[in-house]
Amino acid sequence: MASNIPTEHSKAGFSFAVIGDCKSEVCLVEPEPFRQNIRSINLLMPDFVVILGDFVKGDTHEDLLGEAWNEFERVARGLKMPYYLVIGNHDVQCRSGEKMFRERFGSPYYCFDYGNSHFIVLNSEDKEGRGDISGRQLEWLRKDLKAHSEAEHIFVFVHRPLWESERNWNKKIHHLLVEHKVDMVFAGHNHRYKAPMTRDGIKYIVTGGGGSVPMGSIKEDEGIFYHWVYATVRGDEVNLAVIRPEGLLSEGGKPLPSWKELNWIHKRSFGPAFIDALREIPFSEDINIRIRNPLKFPVHGTIEWFVPDGWDVIPRRMEYSVKPQSETELYFKVNADEKAKLAYPLPWYESILRWKKTGEPIATGRSGIRLRRRFVCRKTERKIVVDGNLDDWQDFEPLRLNRKEQVVGHWEGVDDLSAKIFLAWDENYLYFAAEVRDDYFCQESSGGDSWQGDSVQISFDTLNDDRSELDEGDYEYAFALTPKGTEAFRLSVEGSSIRGEEDKDLLLAINIKSEEGLHIYEAAIPWSQLKPFKPRRGAVCGFNVVVNDNDGDGPKSWIGWTPGIRESKDTSYFGELLFK
Template identity: 25%
Template sequence: MKFYLFCIYIFILIANPLIGQKYKFIVWGDSQFQNPETFERIVHETELLKPDFVLHVGDMIHGYTYNVNAARKQWVKFRKQIEPLTVPFYPTPGNHDITTKEIQPTYLETWGEDKLYYSFDYLSNHFIVLNAFHNQNFDSVSMEQFSWLKKDLEKNKSSHNIFVTIHSPLHLNRGFDWSYVHNLLKQYPVRAVFTGHYHYYDYRKIDEIEYFCLNSSGNMKLYNSYIGYFHHFLQVSVDGNNIDYAVVGDGKIFSKDFVSVTERERAQKFFNENSTIILSSASPGKTELSYILENHSNEVINYSASWETEDYSWRFEPWGYNIILPPNEKKELRFKYELPKEIDKSNLPKLKIESPYTTSTGILTSAKHYANMFIPPTRTVKNVNAKITFDGNVEEKIWEESLIIDNLFVNKKMKHEIDKTRVSMFYDDENIYVGVFGSEPKPENLSAFAYGDIPLVFGDDDFELYFDTNRDMKTFFRLMVNPKGTVLSSSPKGRFTFNFDVKTFIGKDFWSAEFIIPFKELETSKPNIGDAWGFNVRRHRQQAEDIQSDWSKMANHPPYEPEYFGIIIFE
């Protein structure tokens, strides 16, 4: 009898080889050291779920550097982050991981020489990892790789399920024709394509292939799981030909299609990005401030606005508002407040603005954003008619007399940089002049490798200047230079759209730069006495433990935050 049952079992296995082909894997989205506590929590949650293996869709480190040692340190840091994982891990190269040809070898050192694009098998399933940045060609699938893909698919056409990862969601990219890749994939048993890069959740089904866009801990301007802006990972459960997907995040488990394709677009009119409320004075005493609340939607919205603070020596009158605002209208919210005698500028009150939001599927949630109180650092700039020896060396007396900044900060808790940065500035009828001095104990180790049509100067040692000439806290001019004098600049019109002169100098224990910037290139004229501009300075020092420092601390990674620039006032 036992032998008879055994024969039946063997017959069933032969007839249906998918029996016993049951497993699960986890897919992580972008991490790149943004919100590391969130990513590390996801690592621990993944380990608790005990998947058979983990896929990462790319952007594991910050990258964007030419410095090999800096990249190696980042990979050590990432490996430390995923150390709790006890199952196999399969990486996908993202733009942050292999930005430059100089650091690409560190990716291969970490994961293996064959890991730029590759494939592997698990049971009777096949997995393909593509590279959207092969040979530093961004957001594309190279012909070399496409040829390999065709051969790999044909070789594995008998697989029961095929899954693909690629960092960029090229199926959503209007600048790339994904159709020829998609048309190839649909000829084979490709079930899903996993992507990231855009820092939100997106799901759609095209010709029976399911496409996912994931974000595990990358920065976002908005945050609400019901509109796809939240940190999450994907659990994929495979049982033969049956495949189930669960989106895990915010302490909840969602179905794969819980956010419709149109929900995120619709929500843009109801959800606002965080903003700032600029305080003109930090002197103790009673004063007033206002905030403009706008309803960008086509519906009547009931808003609540209330102050949040950990320091209740702050006094606000009123403490909050309830406002019903018709479509496309705005209202000024006015508050009287009293500043405490002692102020912690790194932990100021914030105004929470909240309103109910019902998704297109009928789920009631809330649209919430904050207006963060901010006291910008302020300096005055002198009008001086003086000539400089334009050689990059800022040791002339005029630079000492026009010093406006003598220290930068590495975080929002106002921790000072170790090796000092000094910034001097003055102006005349035609130009604004800026001199930057950076202490550097080992100038022989300065990083200055940027090259190409878009040199990644911020990946080297560099000085960066930001000017918001009309103080709209949205548009600005950006100037960067590395020790070799390589420049990257941008304006509201795009990269390299305005002209200025800059020279650099490397000394015994420092390096410095002199900038001459015509007002006309900043699309303005000579400022009047009392005029104010938004301004900021950033420095990257690759030999430091804290590589990045700012005068007025803004986000460590783009998008930049002109609302957190300091202020320069022209004398």
């Protein structure tokens, strides 16, 4: 697996950490609470760590999945001790997910020994068992338990808490574990902590607060908070402690930031720089980055730029300080020569905040250069009828999605996948239409999974700020003709939680013309759903759109205005709607 753990017997005992669910809502960025948990684990220095799955946002294209794993490994290497991985459902969500996991880390079920104990890692995502522990994995488990019956303690790790269902775990696995005197079973999957449930001498623990978005608002009395579990083994005794990282102090006496401060830092502290998407290359331009410090202490930071071919940022590295609850601007010069492409990926930076210039990190952020795109949304003097017919849109200029650089995945040209996007408004509605050219229609999912088939997603940043990820005032819609019928699925942000639900209040019509290779989407969104935005001439709203393509063998590709929906949920990538 990811690391080698010594197997020599330890008479003095040992400790290990268990942490679950650390994926972000952004494909290529691990969440800051995960980094914070890593910092707190390093303060207590257990002998090793077991991470309970959902390492990456696997509902992305295969072209991006490798980069997502690279990012996870880069962050996980911040641990000062070895770590072991338990495969999760999001890690295999992409078609090549399990194959990539095996190539990088080996078998998704395995075992190891440490001290007087035996450790078993199971795969709850085994296709052979369809979520159960069965077939070859079950036979392997039987043999392994029998072979290690002399171990003083046996610990089992699995991503999903399979004992919460009435499937084969409770019928077969539990009794097998009881027979071989297993001490504890750890699982994640649910983004919360559930106190141990003891059944026939086995403790079952759910710990899923490793960094992923919590299940609802933070509620300490319901176990909804960021955390990890610290286990100590001393002879025949095993003790558990639930660790919240913000409760720990470094040797310097300063606390790690709270989850609220981390959330604020992650979304608002590290600003992007914008350049006009219509700039002519080559060029040289001054840019500025804004760094915000919400903490009650001064912080010290470093910025390091990473640049693709044809680009340069001067200086590449810079140190800075920010006073308590203040902000500062940093200035750079960006140069683009004839080899540079005015398309993503563009130069990006990583910044690390510390209490002292040479002290332990307290937060890490990432941002970079964004292209400023703008599209005019005109007021309509007549009501647009939402009927799946584009006759009402003849006088409106479309936003065109028809270039290779707008595509992620396999693309054979405009007949394979392209789109014309129309927008208009009046006092009551924002009107949207898409004329999609797609040579094959396939949509077998529904609800929050409709992105996996032919569909359209649109997003709004009503505050048009430079925050990263979805925040209050940000909304996303998915329109699809699913097996259940015409569906609209809406994401919104309440506090620090993302809420997803079917939207039955907006008007939506979808007309699939398979023989012509045309898919027509038309919608009217009431302004009451896009608060606090107020439509008026001259107003500006952040906006993005992506069209998903599935030709019958799973998600194939997508084409979008900017990378701010499928590749990430980073609203700083969004373009702008100018209302006229």
